[in-house]
Amino acid sequence: MRRSSIMATTTTRPLLVLVATVLASSLLPPPSDAAAAAANPAAAFDSWIAKNQENYIVNMALYAKKAAGDGGKTLDASLSAAEEKKTTYVIDPSGKGDYATITAAIADIPNNNDRRVILDLKPGATFREKLLVNLTQPYVTFKSDPTNPATIAWNDTAATPGKDGKPVGTVGSNTVAIEADYFMAYGVVFRNDAPLAKPGAKGGQAVAVRVFGTKAAFYNCTIDGGQDTLYDHKGLHYFKSCIIRGSVDFIFGFGRSFYEDCRIESVVKEVAVLTAQQRTKSIEGAIDSGFSFKNCSIGGVKGGQIYLGRAWGDSSRVVYSYTVMGEEVVPIGWDGWNVAKPESSGIYYGEFKCSGPGADAKKKKRVGWALDLTEEQAKPFVGAHYIFGDSWIQPPSVTEGGAKGTEAKAPTAAAASANASSTTAASSATASSTTTASANASSTTAASTKASSTATAKAGTASTTTTKGAKA
Numbered sequence: 001m002r003r004s005s006i007m008a009t010t011t012t013r014p015l016l017v018l019v020a021t022v023l024a025s026s027l028l029p030p031p032s033d034a035a036a037a038a039a040n041p042a043a044a045f046d047s048w049i050a051k052n053q054e055n056y057i058v059n060m061a062l063y064a065k066k067a068a069g070d071g072g073k074t075l076d077a078s079l080s081a082a083e084e085k086k087t088t089y090v091i092d093p094s095g096k097g098d099y100a101t102i103t104a105a106i107a108d109i110p111n112n113n114d115r116r117v118i119l120d121l122k123p124g125a126t127f128r129e130k131l132l133v134n135l136t137q138p139y140v141t142f143k144s145d146p147t148n149p150a151t152i153a154w155n156d157t158a159a160t161p162g163k164d165g166k167p168v169g170t171v172g173s174n175t176v177a178i179e180a181d182y183f184m185a186y187g188v189v190f191r192n193d194a195p196l197a198k199p200g201a202k203g204g205q206a207v208a209v210r211v212f213g214t215k216a217a218f219y220n221c222t223i224d225g226g227q228d229t230l231y232d233h234k235g236l237h238y239f240k241s242c243i244i245r246g247s248v249d250f251i252f253g254f255g256r257s258f259y260e261d262c263r264i265e266s267v268v269k270e271v272a273v274l275t276a277q278q279r280t281k282s283i284e285g286a287i288d289s290g291f292s293f294k295n296c297s298i299g300g301v302k303g304g305q306i307y308l309g310r311a312w313g314d315s316s317r318v319v320y321s322y323t324v325m326g327e328e329v330v331p332i333g334w335d336g337w338n339v340a341k342p343e344s345s346g347i348y349y350g351e352f353k354c355s356g357p358g359a360d361a362k363k364k365k366r367v368g369w370a371l372d373l374t375e376e377q378a379k380p381f382v383g384a385h386y387i388f389g390d391s392w393i394q395p396p397s398v399t400e401g402g403a404k405g406t407e408a409k410a411p412t413a414a415a416a417s418a419n420a421s422s423t424t425a426a427s428s429a430t431a432s433s434t435t436t437a438s439a440n441a442s443s444t445t446a447a448s449t450k451a452s453s454t455a456t457a458k459a460g461t462a463s464t465t466t467t468k469g470a471k472a
């Protein structure tokens with residue numbers, strides 16, 4: 001059904017085969033709640049939109065009240081406390097810093113860490129490391145220099161054998177996994193440099209970054225890979241002035257995320273799918289999720305084709321606003337994946353004031369169920385209020401300074417070499433545009449549950465039998 005509409009609008013035969021192969025590579029079963037949604041889809045959808053707008057108005061009012069009553073300071077108390085006692089370690093592979101590897105530095109961050117720990121990555125250095133920031137290690141910052149960034153690279157894929165000899169799967173293929181809350185990154189390249197998988201090949205998923213913790217922010221970073229580059233797994237996330245590159249489903253997961261001023265690129269000449277946003281009632285936390293892109297630009301290899309998104313689950317939600325879309329963006333725009341009747345499901349795919357040859361939802365004959373949003377409809381998504389940003393988004397300048405840590409575990413390398421000037425790199429970008437709106441933290445459950453990601457991934461698998469996990 002969906003396949004035929006793709007075929008109807010694509011031109012060359014080899015491409016058809018390719019599309020079919022790519023799309024078949026990670027098939028999902030019909031979502032379990034499809035029946036419920038089908039009962040009265042139109043009414044359910046309308047009421048969802050109304051509720052969305054109602055929440056927004058309530059949240060705006062709350063924020064105004066909060067700002068008036070507390071000098072405009074609305075940061076989470078634990079976060080404020082952590083920033084008060086920040087500490088910086090220099091990570092330099094040449095041995096002149098506090099640590100030679102990021103792995104060693106992370107190993108020394110205590111469980112239940114309560115201070116901002118800035119890992120100052122030597123500009124220009126390459127760290128070949130596979131990293132986990134454990135959920136017991138909140139408030140960690142990876143900081144380098146946007147004009148000469150450090151690179152963290154690894155090359156696992158879903159098919160790489162793990163310690164137990166079994167394939168690690170998509171969830172384990174990451175270069176960097178962030179399970180902790182309040183993570184920040186500034187001026188760092190995150191890369192998975194596994195050889196690019198052939199479209200439709202099994203086990204080709206190669207995640208560069210997986211973010212499972214909530215309230216994570218990335219500034220001036222590059223997230224680079226092929227299939228499944230950025231696992232925007234779960235929680236509230238902010239990506240500002242980043243470059244994100246990949247091929248199939250390269251931004252995917254059930255995070256509730258706001259992408260602002262980002263460059264988003266397909267690295268293949270074949271079909272690329274920019275997002276696979278997962279949203280379904282059957283996975284805890286997933287229903288609060290959705291991706292919002294504002295003032296981004298989308299492009300890729302000349303002659304390539306880019307879908308804006310395909311629905312992972314029957315309630316997938318993605319909005320693009322003020323975004324410049326290159327000619328590679330396919331006219332129909334979106335794909336329903338395994339959802340038999342996207343038009344009567346809970347899928348919410350919208351565009352608002354986008355431009356460029358790949359935009360113009362009306363003229364371009366987008367799929368019939370794609371939305372050309374009104375300002376009222378777009379508002380809840382367009383701004384950091386969408387991710388309750390005022391309680392946790394800070395300008396990247398918080399990566400500056402900070403006393404050198406002596407209280408945390410003793411650094412393995414001599415502390416002597418830390419060069420104070422190297423910890424105060426310029427960070428002119430400001431987050432002022434992000435502090436204009438509201439938060440009602442209780443309205444997002446993304447922040448509240450802390451199961452292990454593996455458990456969640458498994459739960460996802462259990463409830464849908466073959467999920468993205470099946471891609472693995």
Ligand SMILES: *[C@@H]1O[C@H](CO)[C@@H](O)[C@H](O)[C@H]1NC(C)=O
Pocket residue numbers: 111132134135136
């Ligand atoms: C995270 O840290 C805790 C406490 O040290 C440990 O028990 C757990 O195994 C760690 N998780 C992973 C995935 O390494």
Ligand SMILES: *[C@@H]1O[C@H](CO)[C@@H](O)[C@H](O)[C@H]1NC(C)=O
Pocket residue numbers: 155194195
């Ligand atoms: C992954 O990287 C390592 C180290 O650079 C290299 O030895 C290995 O061949 C790479 N594996 C693949 C599959 O490219």
Ligand SMILES: *[C@@H]1O[C@H](CO)[C@@H](O)[C@H](O)[C@H]1NC(C)=O
Pocket residue numbers: 146147220241261426427428429
């Ligand atoms: C970070 O990105 C923003 C937006 O692209 C840019 O204005 C700023 O100069 C960048 N910061 C640095 C230090 O390069």
Ligand SMILES: *[C@@H]1O[C@H](CO)[C@@H](O)[C@H](O)[C@H]1NC(C)=O
Pocket residue numbers: 261262295
């Ligand atoms: C849009 O993004 C560009 C950088 O990509 C930035 O220079 C510009 O200020 C942004 N515009 C708005 C209105 O935010």
Ligand SMILES: *[C@@H]1O[C@H](CO)[C@@H](O)[C@H](O)[C@H]1NC(C)=O
Pocket residue numbers: 419420421422
């Ligand atoms: C400290 O870093 C600055 C800027 O990177 C550099 O110019 C200076 O030479 C360094 N000083 C020492 C003592 O390493």
Ligand SMILES: *[C@@H]1O[C@H](CO)[C@@H](O)[C@H](O)[C@H]1NC(C)=O
Pocket residue numbers: 055062440441442443
């Ligand atoms: C936040 O939103 C939830 C759900 O909409 C609502 O029940 C709750 O009362 C709100 N919290 C506050 C403090 O208004």
